[in-house]
Amino acid sequence: xxxxxxxxxxxxxxxxxxxxxxxxxxxxxxxxxxxxxxxxxxxxxxxxxxxxxxxxxxxxxxxxxxxxxxxxxxxxxxxxxxxxxxxxxxxxxxxxxxxxxxxxxxxxxxxxxxxxxxxxxxxxxxxxxxxxxxxxxxxxxxxxxxxxxxxxxxxxxxxxxxxxxxxxxxxxxxxxxxxxxxxxxxxxxxxxxxxxxx
Numbered sequence: 328x329x330x331x332x333x334x335x336x337x338x339x340x341x342x343x344x345x346x347x348x349x350x351x352x353x354x355x356x357x358x359x360x361x362x363x364x365x366x367x368x369x370x371x372x373x374x375x376x377x378x379x380x381x382x383x384x385x386x387x388x389x390x391x392x393x394x395x396x397x398x399x400x401x402x403x404x405x406x407x408x409x410x411x412x413x414x415x416x417x418x419x420x421x422x423x424x425x426x427x428x429x430x431x432x433x434x435x436x437x438x439x440x441x442x443x444x445x446x447x448x449x450x451x452x453x454x455x456x457x458x459x460x461x462x463x464x465x466x467x468x469x470x471x472x473x474x475x476x477x478x479x480x481x482x483x484x485x486x487x488x489x490x491x492x493x494x495x496x497x498x499x500x501x502x503x504x505x506x507x508x509x510x511x512x513x514x515x516x517x518x519x520x521x522x523x524x525x
Contacts, residue, residue: 329518329519329520330451330453330478330515330518330519331450331451332448332449332450332451333372333449333450333451333452333453333478333519334372334373334374334444334447334449334451334452334453335365335366335369335372335373335374335453335455336374336376336434336440336452336453336454336455336456336466336470337362337365337366337373337374337375337376337417337454337455337456338376338434338454338455338456338457338462338463338466339376339377339378339456339457339458339462340355340359340362340375340413340414340417340455340456340457341377341378341410341411341412341413341414341457342410342411342412342413342414343378343401343407343410343411344457344458345410345414348407348410349398349400349401349407349410350398350401350487351487352457352458352485352486352487353485353487354485354486354487355414355457355485357485358455358482358483358484358485359414359416359417361455361480361482361483361512362417362455362456362483363416363417364512365453365455365480365483365512365515366417366420366424367420368516369519370420370423370424371423371424373420373424373425374424374425374426374427374440374443374444375413375417375420375421375424375425375426375427376426376427376428376429376434376438376440376456376462376466377411377412377413377426377427377428377429378411378429378430378431378432378462379403379411379428379429379430380395380398380401380402380403380407380408380411381395381402381403381430382402382403382404382408383395383399383402383403383404384396384399384402391431413426425443427439427440427443431465432461432462432464432465432466433462433465433466433468433469434462434465434466434469435466435469435470435473436465436469441473444475449475450475450476451475451476451477451478452470452475452476452477452478453478453479453480453515453519454466454467454470454477454478454479454480454484455479455480455483455484456483456484456485457484457485457486458484458485458486458487458488458491459484459485459486459491459492459495459496460486460488460491460492460494460495461486463479463484463495464495467479467499467507471503471506471507476506476508477506477507477508478507478508478509478510478515478518479499479507479508479509479510480510480511480512480515481496481509481510481511482511482512483512496509
């Protein structure tokens, strides 16, 4: 089924999750060329999200405070805070790609993302990025709750947990088949062509 009124929502492909980053996600290097290819075909239809950490643990609300006490090195005032930019291979596409910053796992939580998509008449989000079982999961479920059609590019996701990734792929197939489609990057090429955009 062709994809119309769609954007590519690329979650948290940041230096902090890349090789040598504070939260290094080993698969990121492997999926990066696939994501670059998707973005290169639709840069103006891409939205990158960035997980922006607090300046210090003391600025974090509720249970985020002990989390960032544990991960103080990732806060903005610490050395790891310099790693919040997109990886260079993707940063070069913005603009025309948009960047949306978020303070928590979901790209929709306390961010401008939902308004941006609704203002543009977007009905479908094509999801890639990191990590399958944390920020991608939270973003995908919020997208479902809002009512977007969700298309997950299964070979354009990465996680630091093989078990978590595999469990989520199974859950999407078994529990969310009416609201979430799983496709490969190759399959996406046939479904999403610029001339089909409205």
